[in-house]
Amino acid sequence: IACRTDRTGVLILSEMAGAAKEMNEALLINPNDLELIADTIKKAIEMPVIEQKKRNKYMQSRLKRYNVEKWAEDFMNKLKSVKRNEELVKTKLINSNCKEELLQRYKESQNRIFFLDYDGTLRGFVNDPSEAHPDEEILNLVRGLNELPRTEVVIISGRDADTLGEWFKDIPVVLIAEHGVLKKNLSDEKWHLTETMNTDWFPTIEPILQKYVDRTPGTFIEKKKYSLVWHYRKADPDLGEQRATELSNVIKELSINRGLSVLYGNKVIEIKSMNVHKGKAATNHILSSEKDFVFAIGDDWTDEFMFQDLPEDAVTVKVGRVNTAARYYIERQEDVAGLLSLFIS
Numbered sequence: 001i002a003c004r005t006d007r008t009g010v011l012i013l014s015e016m017a018g019a020a021k022e023m024n025e026a027l028l029i030n031p032n033d034l035e036l037i038a039d040t041i042k043k044a045i046e047m048p049v050i051e052q053k054k055r056n057k058y059m060q061s062r063l064k065r066y067n068v069e070k071w072a073e074d075f076m077n078k079l080k081s082v083k084r085n086e087e088l089v090k091t092k093l094i095n096s097n098c099k100e101e102l103l104q105r106y107k108e109s110q111n112r113i114f115f116l117d118y119d120g121t122l123r124g125f126v127n128d129p130s131e132a133h134p135d136e137e138i139l140n141l142v143r144g145l146n147e148l149p150r151t152e153v154v155i156i157s158g159r160d161a162d163t164l165g166e167w168f169k170d171i172p173v174v175l176i177a178e179h180g181v182l183k184k185n186l187s188d189e190k191w192h193l194t195e196t197m198n199t200d201w202f203p204t205i206e207p208i209l210q211k212y213v214d215r216t217p218g219t220f221i222e223k224k225k226y227s228l229v230w231h232y233r234k235a236d237p238d239l240g241e242q243r244a245t246e247l248s249n250v251i252k253e254l255s256i257n258r259g260l261s262v263l264y265g266n267k268v269i270e271i272k273s274m275n276v277h278k279g280k281a282a283t284n285h286i287l288s289s290e291k292d293f294v295f296a297i298g299d300d301w302t303d304e305f306m307f308q309d310l311p312e313d314a315v316t317v318k319v320g321r322v323n324t325a326a327r328y329y330i331e332r333q334e335d336v337a338g339l340l341s342l343f344i345s
Contacts, residue, residue, distance in 0.1 A: 007053040010044035025055040091329045109293035115282050117298035118157040124333050127234050143171050144344040160224045161191045180281030181226045195276045197226045216243045227272035265300045279309030
């Protein structure tokens with residue numbers, strides 16, 4: 001681009017290349033799609049000179065502005081901003097002193113409840129979601145909390161009801177599935193909808209998700225009763241994030257006036273009704289009982305509803321150091337078991 005002084009010629013660029021993010025006037029291709037490459041070469045050969053010059057003019061001017069000095073300056077400013085953001089973050093790291101304070105609050109309380117997210121919190125992520133079943137350590141941890149006096153445990157997850165019900169069938173805990181859509185109480189054998197739901201939008205949205213599966217190797221669709229999920233954990237990291245951003249924007253445009261929300265989780269995008277979320281499900285559950293110790297822990301954006309909607313004095317914990325509405329955070333998913341074990345010992 002820099003050497004084309006007459007601004008003729010056509011740049012064909014892999015969408016996986018870093019330069020694709022800056023030179024979007026180029027013809028972008030997926031290097032794994034041979035038919036697309038052939039079609040793009042044909043388009044380049046037939047492109048009028050006036051369009052060639054127009055595209056190259058924009059790219060050349062951008063190259064002049066974003067030179068090596070500009071990149072270096074931006075990089076250093078980003079490093080400095082990390083330090084500034086640390087000072088602004090109000091969320092408190094759970095250290096040894098904080099653990100003692102939380103444990104004391106727990107001991108002084110009379111009625112306790114724990115809201116526990118599953119994926120990314122109780123259980124680390126795996127490439128195949130169906131293989132993320134709880135091991136004995138997780139089951140014993142949940143069982144131990146549930147056996148504490150005057151303590152209720154609620155597993156609140158984005159998982160589908162059948163999977164969640166099967167995994168925790170031997171432990172008498174309340175289960176809330178699909179981010180608050182379905183709930184199974186201790187006294188019930190069946191799942192109940194928390195709100196009136198419909199799936200008449202499935203035929204419109206599912207083909208779009210399938211299109212992105214076809215375009216992005218390593219991705220797949222999970223179809224739940226009342227939501228659709230696009231997984232991209234096994235995709236190329238850069239391409240996966242690029243496709244996720246594209247898909248999110250497309251779905252958001254289509255979801256206007258349809259009452260849908262787009263949940264951007266950890267390597268997943270989930271589309272569901274905006275009427276129901278974890279925050280609403282959690283607060284509705286505790287309305288019927290007086291709890292003087294409320295504990296909630298989760299790792300991704302879907303848990304932010306819960307952190308925001310629970311009472312101000314609730315102990316809300318984010319797994320990972322990111323901007324959050326939670327009052328506390330822990331560094332890693334591996335730290336979750338140690339934190340919860342404090343209340344059992």
